[in-house]
Amino acid sequence: MSTPPSPSIAEPLYGASFGQAIVRFFRKYATFSGRASRSEYWWWQLATTLVYLVLAALALGIGFATGGLNAEGDVFYLSPAFNIGIALAAGWAVVTLIPQIAIAVRRLHDVNLSGWLVLLRLLPSVGDVILLVLTVLPPNPAGARFDKR
Template identity: 45%
Template sequence: MAPAVGHPRPSVSFGRAVKLFFKNYATFSGRASRSEYWFSVLFNGLSILLLDALYYAVTGAGIFYGARLADMADDTATKGMLLALLLFAFMVGTLIPNLSITWRRLHDANSSGAIYFLSWIPWVGSIILLVFVTRPSNPTAWQRFDTGRLPAET
């Protein structure tokens, strides 16, 4: 089912947002609703938190004090390295989808996706981006951004 041009992006549940996050892996055109965006942010945050917690539980390292893998027993260091590689793979694997959903969220607020690059400004860039992604959907954004390949809705 193709998305309807000119209609607001529907609000979605957590599960559907995660599904759409991966289904629209590299779709930079179109729009993303606030629920789709924020549920994907929540999914990514919880996933990273879970992998970090597993790493700290397995290696015995603390959040505020580190432990070098070289100083650990061989089996603990191996498990720690595997978990660190899993976390790295997750973060690299979700880099493009995170960028694309942020780009589409900016489109839904009737802003250019290139505003994302303002987040590279030290200290204030992330705050500027946060202001833009929290803006409500603009009813006329479809006229400007629903051209080309539209993101899936189901």
């Protein structure tokens, strides 16, 4: 029995695996047209969260390992080496900023909503909650209107 061919990179991949979602994320680095399936979007969210957790643990580990007590011995401080981990996290944020916005736009397209709704993130607190709800909605076939023709 042969496996069905996977859709082209221009189409959403429903039921994407973790690895497929990561590969597609970077292959569609700054692509704002088209659609992204829920699995593509949420696997990427998990991956980037894991990267941030590892970088935070690295920063704290370096900071605590090279930190110490102040001269009076009453306050523990993180060493300046802590900034290495912070710089790595900031670098990751910069490198993934545009594609993070792009995948959110494509996810909104898959629900048949305008990608401009990603600007809801600019609303403190409530914007992220609204965007969260919108990204968990099931795909809408009418979202195909956002595909390149």
